[in-house]
Amino acid sequence: MSTLPSTTSEPAFGTVPAPKMVVAEAVRGSFGPARTEPTQPLSIHPFAHALHYGSACFEGLKAHRGGDDVVRLFRPDRHAARLQRTAALLHLPVPPLELIEAMLVDAVVGNLEVVPPAPGALYLRPLLLGTDPNIGAAATPSADALLVVLASPVGDYFAGGDRPLTLKVETELPRTTPAFGEAKAGANYVLALGSIRQARAEHGADQVLFAPGGDVQETGAANFLLLDQERIVTRQLDGSFLHGVTRDSVLTLARDLGLVVEERPVSIDEVLVWPGEAALAGTAAVLAGVGTLVHEGGRTTLGDGQVGPVTRQLRTALLQLQRGEVPDRHGWTRPVTDLSATS
Numbered sequence: 001m002s003t004l005p006s007t008t009s010e011p012a013f014g015t016v017p018a019p020k021m022v023v024a025e026a027v028r029g030s031f032g033p034a035r036t037e038p039t040q041p042l043s044i045h046p047f048a049h050a051l052h053y054g055s056a057c058f059e060g061l062k063a064h065r066g067g068d069d070v071v072r073l074f075r076p077d078r079h080a081a082r083l084q085r086t087a088a089l090l091h092l093p094v095p096p097l098e099l100i101e102a103m104l105v106d107a108v109v110g111n112l113e114v115v116p117p118a119p120g121a122l123y124l125r126p127l128l129l130g131t132d133p134n135i136g137a138a139a140t141p142s143a144d145a146l147l148v149v150l151a152s153p154v155g156d157y158f159a160g161g162d163r164p165l166t167l168k169v170e171t172e173l174p175r176t177t178p179a180f181g182e183a184k185a186g187a188n189y190v191l192a193l194g195s196i197r198q199a200r201a202e203h204g205a206d207q208v209l210f211a212p213g214g215d216v217q218e219t220g221a222a223n224f225l226l227l228d229q230e231r232i233v234t235r236q237l238d239g240s241f242l243h244g245v246t247r248d249s250v251l252t253l254a255r256d257l258g259l260v261v262e263e264r265p266v267s268i269d270e271v272l273v274w275p276g277e278a279a280l281a282g283t284a285a286v287l288a289g290v291g292t293l294v295h296e297g298g299r300t301t302l303g304d305g306q307v308g309p310v311t312r313q314l315r316t317a318l319l320q321l322q323r324g325e326v327p328d329r330h331g332w333t334r335p336v337t338d339l340s341a342t343s
């Protein structure tokens with residue numbers, strides 16, 4: 001995710017390891033118990049499947065410290081379910097939901113003292129690797145696996161979300177293979193890297209908006225939304241893109257505010273003449289406004305080129321909910337300091 005420069009002097013997003021990690025191993029497809037350990041180098045056999053054949057995937061979510069000092073995980077159930085979905089797509093052993101959720105809670109408990117106050121958060125990074133020690137297993141799934149939940153205190157990714165982003169539209173190169181659009185697999189990110197580096201070097205773009213043949217999917221690390229005072233428009237859920245938890249949360253909050261949500265195909269032609277706002281939704285970015293599109297060599301300003309009022313309103317609503325500042329009507333937050341209040 002660290003494609004955008006931090007505008008503060010804080011360390012870059014994702015570069016600070018929290019003191020503890022939580023580890024569980026699967027042997028012949030079956031996961032054993034989790035244990036909390038100091039964050040330290042992993043010991044992996046050099047023949048491990050993940051290192052050769054790409055059986056590696058991950059998740060990304062946050063725990064927020066509220067003004068009441070309670071630390072709350074945001075929608076851990078949804079992230080756990082998505083990790084299961086990705087694991088299945090990669091033919092990896094699928095960790096049980098209860099195990100993943102318990103490991104997320106353990107990772108927060110083990111690192112409670114380093115959960116920063118708002119606008120910071122504790123970023124959690126579950127990582128699942130195929131560990132079968134077999135370099136001849138290109139056509140065989142890994143039955144052994146390692147699940148590690150890493151944690152990292154992070155700052156405000158966009159320093160208030162005030163800077164409108166510039167996206168380069170990519171209509172030819174794909175972000176991922178058709179079968180892996182929904183997977184949070186490491187391979188997807190390295191596949192998109194060439195487009196992102198080129199967009200940054202040639203156009204000073206922050207991200208690439210992938211729209212093969214003009215059909216808008218998402219950016220390299222966040223979902224894409226069009227907004228105005230009445231509605232939100234975004235691509236319908238299909239296999240071509242990662243089903244963001246932030247996207248789902250923003251759409252729900254938008255409905256709560258009386259906006260109409262349209263989930264349907266979005267063409268780049270529609271985006272280029274959209275009179276309202278555009279934004280990216282993702283765990284790291286929350287909801288970040290898009291000001292400019294670079295397409296076929298030309299630059300198009302979206303709306304007035306600034307972060308729009310609807311984007312700001314929804315971003316604030318989501319952050320307030322994550323920090324426990326407003327009632328959690330949807331049951332999305334899981335307090336971790338007060339374990340007796342959860343189940």
Ligand SMILES: Cc1ncc(COP(=O)(O)O)c(C=O)c1O
Nearest residue numbers: 221222223242244245246282283
């Ligand atoms: C490719 C991609 N799309 C979308 C998202 C947003 O997903 P979420 O809101 O669940 O973080 C991410 C970030 O995780 C991503 O990597």
